[in-house]
Amino acid sequence: MPTASIITHSLTKLYGSLTALDSFDLEVDQGSIFGMLGPNGAGKTTLIRILTTLMRQSSGDASIEGLDTLRSGREIRCMIGVVSQENSLDRYLTARENLELHARLHGMDKRLYKQRIDELLELMGLAGRQKDFPDTFSGGMQRRLVIARALVHQPRVLFLDEPTTGLDPQSRRVVWEYVRSMAGSMTIFLTTHYLEEAEQLCDRIAIMDHGRLIAIGSTQELKDRLSGATVYEIEFAGQEADRYTTLLGSMPCVVNIRRLGGKVTVTLECWECLSEIVTALNGAPVRRISLQERTLEDVFISLTGDKVRE
Ligand SMILES: Nc1ncnc2c1ncn2[C@@H]1O[C@H](COP(=O)(O)OP(=O)(O)O)[C@@H](O)[C@H]1O
Ligand SMILES: [Mg+2]
Known part of the structure; x- marks a missing residue:
């Protein structure tokens, strides 16, 4: 010690x-x-x-x-x-x-x-x-x-x-x-x-x-501490993003969902939910699914708020 x-x-x-x-x-x-x-x-x-x-x-x-x-x-x-x-x-x-x-x-x-x-x-x-x-x-x-x-x-x-x-x-x-x-x-x-x-x-x-x-x-502990939730970005080819946003948004394990063009960002209750998402996406024109790393800035803002100080 x-x-x-x-x-x-x-x-x-x-x-x-x-x-x-x-x-x-x-x-x-x-x-x-x-x-x-x-x-x-x-x-x-x-x-x-x-x-x-x-x-x-x-x-x-x-x-x-x-x-x-x-x-x-x-x-x-x-x-x-x-x-x-x-x-x-x-x-x-x-x-x-x-x-x-x-x-x-x-x-x-x-x-x-x-x-x-x-x-x-x-x-x-x-x-x-x-x-x-x-x-x-x-x-x-x-x-x-x-x-x-x-x-x-x-x-x-x-x-x-x-x-x-x-x-x-x-x-x-x-x-x-x-x-x-x-x-x-x-x-x-x-x-x-x-x-x-x-x-x-x-x-x-x-x-x-x-x-x-x-x-x-440690930096890692602070990031982990933020929440158990996990954020993934799913990139669709063609015009399918809108339809899948509605579908994924209706799933109980999806806490939050946002779409920007062909990219859909989903926040899941926990990483185990990913397999449900993958099943739901079966046959969809998915180009890429990537994990969004949390930054220390996310932790900082989530703990101290985003209002400007003195
Ligand atoms: N000598 C002082 N007299 C009165 N208030 C003070 C004094 N020094 C700091 N403060 C106030 O105490 C709080 C903490 O200030 P400070 O320790 O300087 O914070 P930081 O270094 O994190 O910016 C602030 O609200 C600041 O306005
Ligand atoms: Mg100071």
């Missing part, structure tokens, strides 16, 4: 009358990459602020590597790296100086941090720009610099709050590569509203909304 790196129990945060976190229970395994998904305003940043000891909860408790966030703030801050939602770089320091300041704030020895910073600048593709000021960097470069800074003191737990929001696809992929390459050596907790990102990177994914945890599991 892996040990938990991050644990919360009934964690609650109120902003006046707004409940931003509502009795939140969570466990994140040591060394895993964990993704917290949720629409804007779900409470992701609030959760990260509490876990990184930047803010105190209203009630409940949280611990990082066994240390309580209320009692052991200083020890926790030494052992975590934080990439906040906004790039909080010092614009009057060069890229390298930003990293050096961070190292000094963590009490690192100069010999130690010099080499570490060299490595990180190299790793993040910023070595050539280390003497330049962050304002002259693109969004992707600034983000990489912030990630490098969070890694200087070799944290055991890394928090990334929407690390790739606003980045172009190339920069996003660069960040993904780094996150992947760090897998196993530290626990990574990231928030995102890019489903593809969570799917690509994370061992486990949780979906939260209105301050509550609404689903948790």
